[in-house]
Each structure stands twice: as C-alpha cells, then as structure tokens.
Amino acid sequence: MESNPEGAEAVSAIGLDLVAPEVYAPMLRKLVLAATGVGVGAALLAATALSWPTAVAIGAIVGVPTIAYALAIRRRRIWMAGTTIHVQRVFGERRVELSETTGAELLVYPSRLSRIVLRVTAGPETQIIPLAMYTDSGSGRELHLLGLRTLADALATSRLAAAVAVSDVLVHQLRAEARDAALGDRPLYKAVRLARANDTVSPVVLTDTEVAELG
Numbered sequence: 287m288e289s290n291p292e293g294a295e296a297v298s299a300i301g302l303d304l305v306a307p308e309v310y311a312p313m314l315r316k317l318v319l320a321a322t323g324v325g326v327g328a329a330l331l332a333a334t335a336l337s338w339p340t341a342v343a344i345g346a347i348v349g350v351p352t353i354a355y356a357l358a359i360r361r362r363r364i365w366m367a368g369t370t371i372h373v374q375r376v377f378g379e380r381r382v383e384l385s386e387t388t389g390a391e392l393l394v395y396p397s398r399l400s401r402i403v404l405r406v407t408a409g410p411e412t413q414i415i416p417l418a419m420y421t422d423s424g425s426g427r428e429l430h431l432l433g434l435r436t437l438a439d440a441l442a443t444s445r446l447a448a449a450v451a452v453s454d455v456l457v458h459q460l461r462a463e464a465r466d467a468a469l470g471d472r473p474l475y476k477a478v479r480l481a482r483a484n485d486t487v488s489p490v491v492l493t494d495t496e497v498a499e500l501g
Contacts, residue, residue, distance in 0.1 A: 300436045302364045302371070304416040304429055325349020364415065366433075369440040371406070371413055382406060382413045384440040390449040392492045394481035398422050402474050404437070404452060417456075418474040428474065434460040451497050458501045473500040 329345025336344070363374040373380040389407030393414075394400060404415040415437065420426035429437075434456050441453035455473045462472040469475045477500055481490040492500075 299365045299367045299372075300432055302366055302415055302429065302433050302437070304419065304427060321349045321352035324352075364413075366436050366440065369443055371415065371440075373413060380411060380413065382408045382411045384408065384437075384449070385443040387441065387444040387446050387449045390441065390444070390446060390452045392417075392452060392455070392477060392497055394478050394490045394492065396478070396481045396484070396487065396490065400478045400482065402477050406441075406449075417459075418478075420469070420475055420478050424469055426469075426475075428459075428463060428472075431460055431463055434463070448494065448497075451494065455497060455500045476500055 325345040325348045327345075328348040329341045331341075332344040333341035365372050369383060369385045371382040371384060373382075384406060386408045387406055388409070389405070389412070391405045392402060393405055394402045399419055399421055401419045402417050404417055406413055406415065416429070417434075418426060418428040438453045438456035438460065441449045441456070444450065455477075459473045470479075477492060477496070480492070480496060484490060
C-alpha cells in the first residue's frame with residue numbers, strides 16, 4: 287500500500303510499517319488519556335498531604351513517561367522512497383541508502399509471538415525493518431506485497447552478496463504471499479520455524495547458508 291508520510295520526498299513513498307500507525311492510533315489516544323487521568327489523580331491525592339508544587343511533580347512523574355512513550359510510538363514511521371529507507375523518529379529522521387549496503391542480516395526473535403526482521407547497515411547507519419511475526423498457532427502478520435517488492439528491488443542494487451541473497455528470499459516470500467501459499471511454504475515462516483528448532487529465546491542471526499536455503 288502506498289503512503290506519503292510527512293517529510294517524504296515527492297517520489298512514491300512505500301510504507302514499511304508492519305502495523306500501520308493508523309491501526310493502533312486509537313489505542314494510543316486512550317493510553318494518553320488514561321495516563322493523564324492517573325497523573326492528575328496522583329497529584330490530587332498527593333496534594334492532600336504535600337504542597338501543590340510537590341504534588342504536581344509527583345503527578346508528572348507518574349503520568350508523563352507513559353504519555354511521552356505513547357506520543358513517540360505514534361510519531362515513529364518507516365518508509366522507502368527509491369532505494370532509501372526513511373525512519374521518522376521523535377527527533378529528526380534517519381536515512382539508510384540500500385544501494386550502499388555494507389551489511390544485511392535476517393534476525394529471528396523466537397517466542398510465542400516470533401518476529402523476523404531485516405537488519406541493514408549502510409555506512410554508520412543500521413536499521414531494523416520488521417518483515418513478519420507469527421504465533422505458535424500459525425497465525426501472524428506479514429509485510430505487504432508492495433513493501434516486500436520495494437525492499438527486494440532496493441537490496442538487489444547492492445554489490446553485497448548477502449544483500450542480494452536476502453533480496454532473493456523476499457522475492458520468494460512475495461510470490462508465496464501472492465499465491466496465498468500455506469505458511470510452511472513461505473520463506474519467512476521457514477526462517478522462524480528454523481530458529482524455534484534451536485530451542486533458544488535469544489535473537490537468532492541466520493547464516494548465509496540458512497538464508498540461501500530459504501528460497
């Protein structure tokens with residue numbers, strides 16, 4: 287799905303958020319309201335025994351961290367324009383040029399809700415791009431087709447063999463999603479199943495051989 291996040295160039299911008307910010311925005315608004323209420327309540331309670339400045343400080347300590355966290359999550363976005371990944375952060379924007387990739391790895395975080403991500407490095411910048419997440423029961427969420435296609439094409443422009451290998455995996459994942467293949471036939475799910483077989487809770491970095499076997 288195409289998107290045009292604030293700050294993106296005029297060229298076509300493809301959102302790479304595994305879960306679009308618009309989906310969880312209502313939940314974040316409720317979280318902000320709840321944190322505000324708790325903070326105000328804590329301040330009023332503290333005011334019965336302490337001075338107002340102290341009570342207000344206590345209310346801020348209770349409510350502000352949660353409010354700040356929710357606002358930071360709401361602001362964060364990741365998208366691609368051309369071969370450049372853009373990450374909107376709380377302060378400023380990070381850009382990673384995939385045609386200049388010096389490192390490309392597939393990482394799996396095995397758990398009851400396992401995640402597989404792409405970690406790319408270009409110069410001093412390193413960025414994590416979520417690709418999919420799967421539950422133990424076999425359900426999950428995967429990056430949409432246009433996002434996979436854009437990532438695969440951008441990685442293919444790199445001279446790094448590892449980046450090209452990951453690009454090939456994403457192309458096979460794209461084809462599997464397009465034909466609605468069973469999870470067992472999808473490369474990203476195969477990677478998660480492989481990591482789970484290692485019986486570890488630590489992040490697993492797939493080797494070059496393992497990546498090559500996913501296609």
